[in-house]
Amino acid sequence: MQIAFSVMNDVASVTVSGRLDALTAAEFDRQIAGFLQDGTTKMVLSCSGLEYISSAGLRSMLALAKQLKARGGRLVCAGLKGTAREVFDMSGFAAAISLFETEEEALAAFS
Amino acid sequence: MNNLSAQLVRPAKLSELPAILAWIAECADRQGFRTERIRQIEVAAEEALVNIMNYAYPAGDGSVEIRCTGTGPSSLILEFVDTGRPFDVLSVPDPDLAIALEDKEIGGLGVFLMKQLINHVEYRREGAANRLTFIIGETKHGAV
Numbered sequence: 001m002q003i004a005f006s007v008m009n010d011v012a013s014v015t016v017s018g019r020l021d022a023l024t025a026a027e028f029d030r031q032i033a034g035f036l037q038d039g040t041t042k043m044v045l046s047c048s049g050l051e052y053i054s055s056a057g058l059r060s061m062l063a064l065a066k067q068l069k070a071r072g073g074r075l076v077c078a079g080l081k082g083t084a085r086e087v088f089d090m091s092g093f094a095a096a097i098s099l100f101e102t103e104e105e106a107l108a109a110f111s
Numbered sequence: 112m113n114n115l116s117a118q119l120v121r122p123a124k125l126s127e128l129p130a131i132l133a134w135i136a137e138c139a140d141r142q143g144f145r146t147e148r149i150r151q152i153e154v155a156a157e158e159a160l161v162n163i164m165n166y167a168y169p170a171g172d173g174s175v176e177i178r179c180t181g182t183g184p185s186s187l188i189l190e191f192v193d194t195g196r197p198f199d200v201l202s203v204p205d206p207d208l209a210i211a212l213e214d215k216e217i218g219g220l221g222v223f224l225m226k227q228l229i230n231h232v233e234y235r236r237e238g239a240a241n242r243l244t245f246i247i248g249e250t251k252h253g254a255v
Binding site: 021022023051052053054055056058059082083086087090091092 | 208
């Protein structure tokens with residue numbers, strides 16, 4: 001699992017790729033906690049490189065969405081596809097985390 | 112095709128998860144499953160394995176045995192056997208998917224995904240062992 005972070009205006013962009021499973025989800029949580037210390041409230045999770053996500057990874061995403069919402073912010077997700085997208089859809093999370101095809105569209109959701 | 116018949120025994124520790132999933136993926140690949148279906152199988156297998164790793168052996172160490180039996184092209188039986196405390200993973204209730212974000216608890220999500228992704232799942236307690244069996248077909252729909 002690889003994770004990269006950038007900020008444009010006041011929207012954080014987190015690119016996650018590889019596999020988000022029960023092991024790597026803990027690392028994801030740790031890194032995200034670091035990113036959130038600066039008071040981020042708006043975040044785009046770019047997932048086009050995410051090949052695999054299990055319930056552990058979904059739990060991490062939902063926890064992040066809840067945290068941002070509690071701060072008056074929002075989590076959206078871009079580029080989720082394949083089995084990762086399918087598992088996300090099965091979990092019913094689309095009501096809480098909006099999905100976009102591209103990062104551009106996701107960023108536009110905040111403007 | 113030559114149907115696969117293979118077993119793996121590993122310590123029931125989370126650090127073993129990637130290697131076990133890779134082994135299962137290799138078995139599924141050899142039975143001719145396509146890539147996306149293999150990933151679905153891995154997601155379901157991860158749920159079975161993580162439950163064993165987290166809950167089967169509260170007193171300490173134990174192992175998990177995984178058996179792959181090919182039954183035809185894109186047709187596989189996957190069994191997870193542990194000698195931990197009795198636990199029927201299928202008895203975990205489905206999560207309520209419709210409730211608001213604030214109220215969402217995620218207990219049961221993994222088991223729900225397992226049941227959605229695998230054609231038929233059975234649990235049996237056999238003596239001192241838990242046996243969880245996945246009967247897996249080419250797609251998650253339909254009888255195998």
